[in-house]
Amino acid sequence: MIPEIGHFALIIxxxxxxxxxxxxAWGAWRRNVPAMALAPGLAVGMLVLxxxxxxxxxxxxxQDDFSVAVVANNSNSxxxxxxxxxxxxxxxxxxxxxxxxxxxxxxxxxAVLSPQLPLLVLSRVLSVMGVIAVGFLSFALLxxxxxxxxxxxxxxxxxxxxxxxxxxxxxxxxxxxxxxxxGFSVAFAFAIAALLGGRLDASxxxxxxxxTNVAWAFLSLGIMLGSWWAxxxxxxxxxxxxxxxxxxxxMPWLAGTALVHSLAATEKRGLFKxxxxxxxxxxxxxxxxxxxxxxSGVLTSVHAFATDPARGMFIxxxxxxxxxxxxxxxALRAPAVSSRVSFAWLSRESLILLNNVVFLVSTLTVxxxxxxxxxxxxxxxxxxxxxxxxxxxxxxxxxxLLAPFMGIGPLSRWxxxxxxxxxxxxxxxxxxxxxxxxxxxxxxxxxxxxxxLAVLLAGWVVFGMAKDFWFRIxxxxxxxxxxxxxxxxxxxxxxxxxxxxxxxxxxxxxxIEHDLKMAPGETExxxxxxxxxxxxxxVRGPNFVADEARFEVFEDGKKIAxxxxxxxxxxxxxxxxxxxAIDPGLFRDLYIAMGEPIGEQGAWAIRLHYKPMVRWMWLGxxxxxxxxxxxxxxxxYRRHRSGAPAKAAGVxxxx
Amino acid sequence: MPARLxxxxxLILFIILAVFLVRGLSLDPKELPSALIDKPFPEFSLSALGxxxxxxxxxxxxxxxxxxxxxxxxxxxxxxxxYLTELAKRGVAIYGINYKDEDAAxxxxxxxxxxxxxxxxxxxxxxxxxDLGVYGAPETYLVDANGLVRYRHVGxxxxxxxxxxxxxxxxxxxxxxxx
Numbered sequence: 160m161i162p163e164i165g166h167f168a169l170i171i172x173x174x175x176x177x178x179x180x181x182x183x184a185w186g187a188w189r190r191n192v193p194a195m196a197l198a199p200g201l202a203v204g205m206l207v208l209x210x211x212x213x214x215x216x217x218x219x220x221x222q223d224d225f226s227v228a229v230v231a232n233n234s235n236s237x238x239x240x241x242x243x244x245x246x247x248x249x250x251x252x253x254x255x256x257x258x259x260x261x262x263x264x265x266x267x268x269x270a271v272l273s274p275q276l277p278l279l280v281l282s283r284v285l286s287v288m289g290v291i292a293v294g295f296l297s298f299a300l301l302x303x304x305x306x307x308x309x310x311x312x313x314x315x316x317x318x319x320x321x322x323x324x325x326x327x328x329x330x331x332x333x334x335x336x337x338x339x340x341x342g343f344s345v346a347f348a349f350a351i352a353a354l355l356g357g358r359l360d361a362s363x364x365x366x367x368x369x370x371t372n373v374a375w376a377f378l379s380l381g382i383m384l385g386s387w388w389a390x391x392x393x394x395x396x397x398x399x400x401x402x403x404x405x406x407x408x409x410m411p412w413l414a415g416t417a418l419v420h421s422l423a424a425t426e427k428r429g430l431f432k433x434x435x436x437x438x439x440x441x442x443x444x445x446x447x448x449x450x451x452x453x454x455s456g457v458l459t460s461v462h463a464f465a466t467d468p469a470r471g472m473f474i475x476x477x478x479x480x481x482x483x484x485x486x487x488x489x490a491l492r493a494p495a496v497s498s499r500v501s502f503a504w505l506s507r508e509s510l511i512l513l514n515n516v517v518f519l520v521s522t523l524t525v526x527x528x529x530x531x532x533x534x535x536x537x538x539x540x541x542x543x544x545x546x547x548x549x550x551x552x553x554x555x556x557x558x559x560l561l562a563p564f565m566g567i568g569p570l571s572r573w574x575x576x577x578x579x580x581x582x583x584x585x586x587x588x589x590x591x592x593x594x595x596x597x598x599x600x601x602x603x604x605x606x607x608x609x610x611x612l613a614v615l616l617a618g619w620v621v622f623g624m625a626k627d628f629w630f631r632i633x634x635x636x637x638x639x640x641x642x643x644x645x646x647x648x649x650x651x652x653x654x655x656x657x658x659x660x661x662x663x664x665x666x667x668x669x670x671i672e673h674d675l676k677m678a679p680g681e682t683e684x685x686x687x688x689x690x691x692x693x694x695x696x697x698v699r700g701p702n703f704v705a706d707e708a709r710f711e712v713f714e715d716g717k718k719i720a721x722x723x724x725x726x727x728x729x730x731x732x733x734x735x736x737x738x739x740a741i742d743p744g745l746f747r748d749l750y751i752a753m754g755e756p757i758g759e760q761g762a763w764a765i766r767l768h769y770k771p772m773v774r775w776m777w778l779g780x781x782x783x784x785x786x787x788x789x790x791x792x793x794x795x796y797r798r799h800r801s802g803a804p805a806k807a808a809g810v811x812x813x814x
Numbered sequence: 815m816p817a818r819l820x821x822x823x824x825l826i827l828f829i830i831l832a833v834f835l836v837r838g839l840s841l842d843p844k845e846l847p848s849a850l851i852d853k854p855f856p857e858f859s860l861s862a863l864g865x866x867x868x869x870x871x872x873x874x875x876x877x878x879x880x881x882x883x884x885x886x887x888x889x890x891x892x893x894x895x896x897y898l899t900e901l902a903k904r905g906v907a908i909y910g911i912n913y914k915d916e917d918a919a920x921x922x923x924x925x926x927x928x929x930x931x932x933x934x935x936x937x938x939x940x941x942x943x944x945d946l947g948v949y950g951a952p953e954t955y956l957v958d959a960n961g962l963v964r965y966r967h968v969g970x971x972x973x974x975x976x977x978x979x980x981x982x983x984x985x986x987x988x989x990x991x992x993x
Binding site: 441490733 | 832837
């Protein structure tokens, strides 16, 4: 019964989405206030219904209702309850429902949290969100119904959740990632609403900025969790693979980063209007493209869901309508004349433009690399695979190019700045960065030029910002109150970027890994740490049995950690899984993973890793995420509240 | 109005991309064509699984047959196995290539799940697999009566793969021989 309620709620929500897509948009066109005023209510109603539907599916999972096909295929009675819950989105159908739920969440959030928005704009924005909701809800209902039953032959037990997904990181990775992916739909909807209304001005940028920043923050955290999960769960210490599906989430992030910056120029200076609109369309289109790639099977990936050409066709048609439609609208309505606002070559505007060029080029190179195998295949040129060598070769120099200008950015001035001033301001930060680059790498295993370069660039960014920070607070702690949340957010995000650069380069350059054959009682030394293999024990988990290798780690003869990697066999599926054991630290991780047993004497293939500063990368991403959230608290996004009732405001804006 | 035309660029690029994506839907990225297509099945001389009998190419040639690469460490092979058993019951000739596996484990598996194979080649070191260009288990090669490799399927053979992909070629080869 419960799955049928969920199914029914999903159907009604589709009906509401259809009304939301049509009626308020018509109202905005005909200036019909009652029709426009329906939008917020419909948005909230849609959220309630999809939430009911999602709850019903969760209940089916938690109650082991194996008559429901997705439950039978992706859960098992032995599964711990928390994984039964996360199994809801560990499959195509359920994750699509999560997608829809999060879309409704964003739509309702816009409806509820935007009292300052003229009704005319709000109704257009919500209608665009409604169109997207129609697409995804009908996709779920027509091709991927999560409530399909397996009747009459109900399986006794389920097939189990893929053991790789039975992990705390994977409980929150998809929701965060989707919050980011789908969050760009808000920026997209604002852009389309602005094109429809024909008014691309600073207020449009001010309205969409906090939403964009928050979506970007979620996406940063989501990608970070995915990388962290890959690191400890896949058992070989890698943290980024340039896999098509990783790229699918990374491309919207790159385009979103460009968008976040160009929105600032549009809001503050009324510049780059058409460009910003295009970026908003681009960022969300890449989210949709990502969905298409993951769920259609056009690219091979470790992440791909069970694929089906019918689903691929559906998303592709939807993609063509949404992206093709919005780009057509853009071509017809975007202002073709460049704005009259001018700026000098040395100015913050130029730096933001440069940022945009770098991030756009990065997005396109990643897009090209990701789709290259598909294109060559489609052209009959044979099978290709594009791997990390290509991506690293093109991506790393681009990011390195970014950093020198990033150091100047925060203290640069709008409109016109002088090279003289930059020189004076940046002398001390520059010297400090050079000193750090000369000294800090000495603490690693030998002086390494790449690490020195990374420290130089990161130091430049951080010290330049510190100088600006000091200037803004006037050298007194009391000055801290003068800083706006926007500024704090920028500082956090840029610091995060610097931490990421250092983390990525240091861990790539200084990591040491040994693949060994070890038997209990043996000791190995790696990077000054002694790893003693104590014993192998058989342990039992809730739904798996495992061999556990127990290690003690010594530094200078002192025991600093006990690590116990496992080789697990999951009972329901029989799959084998390697569970790495990690001793984490701010400056280094020690990482042990078990391979296969070797010979009869109880020896095992063991992989020992020493990974310096690997956490800086994730800490950096967390800082970026928090930076993004912080900016949304800026007061100016809550000012401009019109005292007049919404109706009058809408009409005012329209006239 | 050339300034307006410039704004159509993103749309045009998207249309080009969409054409590729449509084309991509009908392609299978997992399909890996074998270098051996229409070439003779490689020569080999390996023991049969669990016995001292030596099998070579001549022993397994002469009729249209499937060569299924499998192993006990391969989870997908377990999923594939029941369907192979059914195919064998329908009279399809299937030879097993037990790839980089242990005899005892492989024999226990066949004992437990049934043996669909006319004969099982024990490829302990993966030498035959290397000659065939095996990418991973399971893989299935369709070989004609003259010992020429006609098709290679990477991944599990199931009802869909059989009726859409393998069976048409299989029937054609069978009938070609009859004519």
